[in-house]
Amino acid sequence: MHIPKKGLRALGIAESYSGREHSTLAGIVMRKDLIIDGCAFSRVAVGGMDATEGVLAIVQTLDRRDINVIFLSGCVIAFFNIIDAERVHKCTGLPVICVTYEESAGLDGDICHHFPGDTARLDAYRRLGDRVSHILPDGQTVYLRSWGLDPADAGRLCMAFTHEGKIPEPLRVARLSARAAHDFAR
Known part of the structure; x- marks a missing residue:
């Protein structure tokens, strides 16, 4: 992947969750020069x-062949609904970068507290692996966690x-879009 390429396209996926039955996901396709050229939504429990x-x-839904990378705003969304980013990478053939913004000791204890005995959920969380810190300019x-590309390239992207x-633009716009769609659906 040629990172300096102006037309490089990322799909940023973020959610809006407010304690209801469903969380709204928004996906925004954005070129590196900030041109938005795609949008889609879904819901998760x-x-x-x-x-x-x-x-x-x-x-x-987007059915695009020009997307170069997928950014996820976290892999644990909608009250511990865990995204299997490795599966997303394998199903799409695209590199996947999960971005989070706070240092954390992990969520094992929280998962065990809220979902006692749910070993499948705990295993799904543990399969995500460790995060790598990346300092922005x-x-x-x-x-960051990444699948299909090394951590250094994930940091560069x-x-x-x-x-x-510190929020990549495709994720920032996806979060705003998810919030607007979620609020509209109320």
Whole structure:
């Protein structure tokens, strides 16, 4: 993948969750020069185990062959509904980068507390692996997991799509879109 390429396209997927039965996912296709040229939505169950299907539904709805990378705003969404990013990578053939913004000791204890005995959910979380910290040019830190590309390239792609603050633009716009769609559906 040629990271300096101006027409490089990322699909950013983020959610809006407010404690209801469903969480809204928004997918935004954005070129590196900030041109938006695609949008799709899906819903997942709060506390469910269908987040991966929700992400794949967005990819299928868009039906685009020009997307170069998928950014996820976290892999644990909608009250511990875990995205299997490895499966997303294998099903799409695209590199996947999961971006989070806070240092954490992990969610094992929280999962065990809220879902006692749910070993499938705990195993899905543990399969995500460790996050790698990446310092952006302005000194802010993001935490990345990646599939289909090495952590250094994941960091470079994150920087290439981050123009202000620490949220890559496709994820920032996807989060705003998910929130608007979620609020509209109320």
